[in-house]
Amino acid sequence: MGDYLLLAWTWVRASAQYRTSFAVSIISSFAINALDVIAIGIVFTHVTTLGGFSLREVMFLYGTGGVSFALADMLFGNIERLSQHIRAGTFDTMLIRPVSPFVQMAADGFGAHRIGRLAQAAIVLGLALPVVPWSRAWMVPVMIVCGVVIFTAVFTLGAALQFVLVDAPELANAFTYGGVTLTQYPLSVYGGQLVRGVTYIVPLAFVNWQPALYVLGRPDPFGLPGWLRFAAPLAALLLAGVAALAWRAGIRRYRSTGS
Amino acid sequence: MADFVLYLRLFQYGFRRHSTYLAAALAGAFTNTVFGVLRAYVLIALWEARPGLAGYTIAEAVTFCFLTQGFIGPMQVFGRGLSFGDRIRSGDIAFDLVRPAPLLLWSLAEDLGRAAYLTLARSLPPSIAGAVMFTMVAPVSPWFALSFVLGIVVSFGWRYLVTLAACWTTDDRGMHTLSSLLTFFFSGMVLPLGLFPGWLRTVAEASPFAAMVQVPADMWLGADPPFSSLAFQLFWAVALLGLGALLTVAARRKVVVQGG
Secondary structure: OHHHHHHHHHHHHHHHOOHHHHHHHHHHHHHHHHHHHHHHHHHOOOOOEEOOEEHHHHHHHHHHHHHHHHHHHHHHHHHHHHHHHHHHOHHHHHHHOOOOHHHHHHHOOOOHHHHHHHHHHHHHHHHHHHHOOHHHOOHHHHHHHHHHHHHHHHHHHHHHHHHHOOOOHHHHHHHHHHHHHHOOOOHHHOOHHHHHHHHHOOOHHHOOHHHHHHHOOOOOOOOOOHHHHHOHHHHHHHHHHHHHHHHHHHHHHOOOOOO | OHHHHHHHHHHHHHHHHHHOOHHHHHHHHHHHHHHHHHHHHHHHHHHHHOOOHHHOOHHHHHHHHHHHHHHHHHHOOOOOOOOOHHHHHHOOHHHHHOOOOOHHHHHHHHHHHHHHHHHHHHHHHHHHHHHHHOOOOOOOOOOHHHHHHHHHHHHHHHHHHHHHHHHOOOOOHHHHHHHHHHHHHHOOOOOOHHHOOHHHHHHHHHOHHHHHOHHHHHHHHOOOOHHHHHHHHHHHHHHHHHHHHHHHHHHHHHOOOOOO
16 A cells, blocks of 8 residues: 555656646546547437436436546556556566565556546536435445446456457457446446346446436336345455456466566 | 559558557457447437437447447547657657658558558458447448548548647647547547537538548448538548648758767
8 A cells, every 4th residue: 555655656746747748638638538528418419318317317427437437547547558568578577576566557657647537527426416315425435436446346357358368458448448438328228138247247337327226216227126226335346356366367377478 | 653662562561560460459349349339329329219310310320330430440530640750759750751752652651551451450340240239221322432541541641740740849649639539529439420519510520530430431321412522531631631741841841860
């Protein structure tokens, strides 16, 4: 933990040396992600509800999923650059240092500019908060924490996959960035099979969809059991366990490229 | 004739250079397909609520979605610059500017080779997957192929300008981000431009970005009178390449070769 903070802070200070560049990065990170919200806004100029959810409710889903992803991406997202480090041979140096390679990977090149993405998602969430009834507001921080754990686990699984597929790191993007794109819209717009897949196999439905059904007081459009909406912490822990095992297995079978 | 052989070679090199990374291209195609599926469901929900929106049927909207996912590779919709960007930073660009073959045509030939390979590796898989999982419509207009190539040329013209701009700006990252922002949003990648409201739609449809994605996709769907669309693409291709040629001349004056 201390190591992580020290490494991350070093990178923040390094990038803050180039002020203009740093500011431009924050603004671009904000603007690129704002495009998704603009797209949602344009969609809602043509309809009043999408998949049975109003604009505010979709923004609530977008905001919670977005904040979770932005935090996971900022804190641990750099792990996705594993294949670059393997190919360049820099991963080898991480293995012989007295700090966990996971911590080093996550903190390496810590992108403070990703605060732009976080700010953007937080603003959308703030605008959507009026749909949350007071009595159920406690669920919002719970779902954000679970979302961070789930996305971090997905990032880690994607990285673990790169131990095997060094040449195809982009494959992981389908699950990380694909995952956050999935959570931007109510899952009721997607097909039943896809939704069962992201409920029982890759538990992205627990990032925001299932808890949001509770917060918004909605019946499950797919008729899945009601207790699932409180199962986010369980799903997050399970997935984190799987990711940790996969990461360890990856490190154990890792052979240096020798470069 | 000798020129033609040279550019053909460069085209082949561009193709071969990218074909080395087959696994990466297939991983990219897989990711593009996953995003295609997610986008398709959102569009289907929208079109089920509002049939005939923007003049598309549901099947046409789904076709639009997977076609444009397939354009990401060849048209470089994320607006990534050309490979000589690194050579500007290192200074090697000085050699490229004094070669007997102009930098513009040299990199165009290479980029077309790259696009040809990515068409096979990253356009076909999402389109086929889309056709298997959803209902898609077959191409209506035989002019699609020409429109597709023009889309690539317009995309090249734009990226050439963005890359060469690094000769004047010290930090090219902001420029690249701006480029990907504009390309992604105004090309029709985020949503079909027909859904954009009022003036935003007018601006987007007149932009060179529309010529990269929206126009070729519409050509497949047979929605437009083909010749005015092709003329629109040709206009942007000539305008951007012309501007690129002018900027190259300016860059030759700007770049100072240090002796030693």
